[in-house]
Ligand SMILES: *[C@@H]1O[C@H](CO)[C@@H](O)[C@H](O)[C@H]1NC(C)=O
Ligand SMILES: *[C@@H]1O[C@H](CO)[C@@H](O)[C@H](O)[C@H]1NC(C)=O
């Protein structure tokens with residue numbers, strides 16, 4: 001199946017409660033749009049800025065951006081043209097939402113998937129400014145595809161609603177299955193001011209969050225629910241901004257990103273998380289970097305990420321791949337049992353660096369009854385305990401019984417699916433047998449006392 005053909009179910013970290021406000025989203029958006037026209041000061045500022053831009057077009061004839069702006073057909077919406085204050089002093093919510101509303105006026109009748117209006121590559125350009133916003137930038141419920149929001153900073157005001165996100169791709173009361181497609185959020189600094197979250201993406205297709213820095217979120221850095229193919233890449237997510245000595249870094253409450261299943265959706269899913277740096281030190285102080293709340297149908301691959309003191313939690317991982325990532329500060333991977341199923345899981349080729357506290361690189365939370373095709377292997381660790389689903393070891397001695405204890409290294413307790421052993425005795429030929437494999441210990445016995453070395457390979461999968 002092509003990548004685009006797969007349904008993406010990357011979504012919300014944490015609790016379902018973060019989504020309780022779903023029903024209020026449309027109301028908030030409507031209020032913001034309606035409020036704009038009444039801001040007389042904003043209109044004057046808009047006229048002034050428009051005048052200045054016109055002068056700038058004249059004086060810098062040929063500059064690409066200004067030419068684009070001066071063309072009636074251009075689809076670049078500069079938020080400063082709408083009166084947004086790029087110094088971050090005055091509230092810019094209404095102005096930016098007005099720019100978004102204009103960008104969402106479709107230039108043609110062309111549509112994308114399921115009738116989503118094609119916005120023709122519209123850009124909502126933040127003009128390199130910093131904007132104070134008192135409410136979320138909520139994309140119009142009319143939906144839209146093929147657009148970008150880029151190049152600037154957003155900062156939540158002190159009264160920003162704590163249950164919302166700075167940028168929300170969430171349309172309520174929509175009859176479509178999907179509302180936004182090929183939306184790109186790029187080169188943005190989102191400062192949530194310890195209120196609410198950074199970006200929420202719901203029921204959207206092919207959304208890219210690229211080269212963003214989401215800081216000071218109290219709920220989620222990036223929350224995704226439903227939809228297909230959400231790519232979060234080359235992005236920094238951190239509740240506290242620190243180079244390592246922030247006194248507030250222990251009092252985190254948020255999660256960088258996470259995922260939840262929407263049971264109304266197709267049972268297929270596909271989430272890629274790559275090149276993400278999670279660094280709120282949550283693992284050291286009890287929290288989570290990436291939470292995959294799609295038990296039994298995870299369908300997520302996490303590659304090339306830097307889990308900086310923040311771990312990964314996956315509920316009943318099924319079809320999960322974690323590789324090529326670096327875990328620092330005792331950050332690890334936790335499989336959390338819901339129905340106790342772990343299947344088609346690969347945690348391979350990662351490196352872990354801990355603080356000699358005996359933390360396991362992969363850890364179980366709860367009991368797993370079904371373990372099939374689970375490969376936790378070839379990870380490297382310093383200062384942490386390597387756990388694996390396959391192991392090999394030897395025992396030597398003189399006698400009739402050899403015990404090889406795999407309990408310290410095997411991930412699942414009391415589970416050995418396959419054993420292979422060889423008994424090396426030189427020129428003696430005793431009868432021998434595999435006597436016991438309980439408690440992750442392998443016992444090999446001979447019928448007479450011999451001096452021997454026993455080599456054993458075990459695997460925990462039951463397939
Ligand atoms: C869009 O469709 C409407 C209704 O069919 C039609 O009247 C209008 O001319 C179309 N607009 C463009 C830009 O094609
Ligand atoms: C092994 O044990 C037996 C009986 O205790 C003894 O006769 C034999 O010498 C031992 N062999 C070695 C290599 O220690």
Ligand SMILES: *[C@@H]1O[C@H](CO)[C@@H](O)[C@H](O)[C@H]1NC(C)=O
Pocket residue numbers: 435436437438439
């Ligand atoms: C295997 O070892 C366990 C633990 O020592 C023991 O309870 C069990 O009876 C043994 N099984 C057999 C078949 O010897």
